[in-house]
Amino acid sequence: MRSILVILLISTLALVQARNLSGSREDYLEDYQDSRRTTRYGPHLHSSIWPCDVADHREAYPLLHKVEKQLKRIESLEIRNQIQDHVVDQLRQCISAGKMDRHCVGRSIGLTMAFINHQWRNQN
Structure with a gap:
């Protein structure tokens, strides 16, 4: 026992x-x-094409990574800039009280991929 x-x-x-x-x-x-995390004085841990206010949030990485892969197939610099602006706008909408909502980012992935495909089809 x-x-x-x-x-x-x-x-x-x-x-x-x-x-x-x-x-x-x-x-x-x-x-x-x-x-x-990237600070104003430290090294950037993300691609240089994204502003720090959105790219410093690790919740944004899945979307940023997917978009970077898609940007490789876009030839037009103007369309690339439109896509980047769209992504940054989407991510800025997901920031609340200094934190990024990962669920908002998840919803933005679908919207952004649809936007990219539309732009890519228009390019061709």
């Missing part, structure tokens, strides 16, 4: 410790990513 209690106690302590370790690791990663 005592051995079962000891095993339960050890298991409980192990679970609590594992939970604390995973939380600490997540906190560490978040602090690390925040410290690597």
Whole structure:
């Protein structure tokens, strides 16, 4: 009977410790990513084609990455600029109280891809 209690106690302590370790690791990663964020004086961690006010938010990276891949197939500099302006406008609308809403960015991906495809079709 005592051995079962000891095993339960050890298991409980192990679970609590594992939970604390995973939380600490997540906190560490978040602090690390925040410290690597681009500042006015630090290196840019994003492409130079995006303004810092939108590109410094890691929530924007999926959209920015997708758009950069699509921009490679656009030949016209004018159309590229229109697309970039559209993306920046979409992302600025997703910023509230200094934080970017990732759900808003997710909705913007579809709208932006439709806009890019429309521009690309018009180019051809």
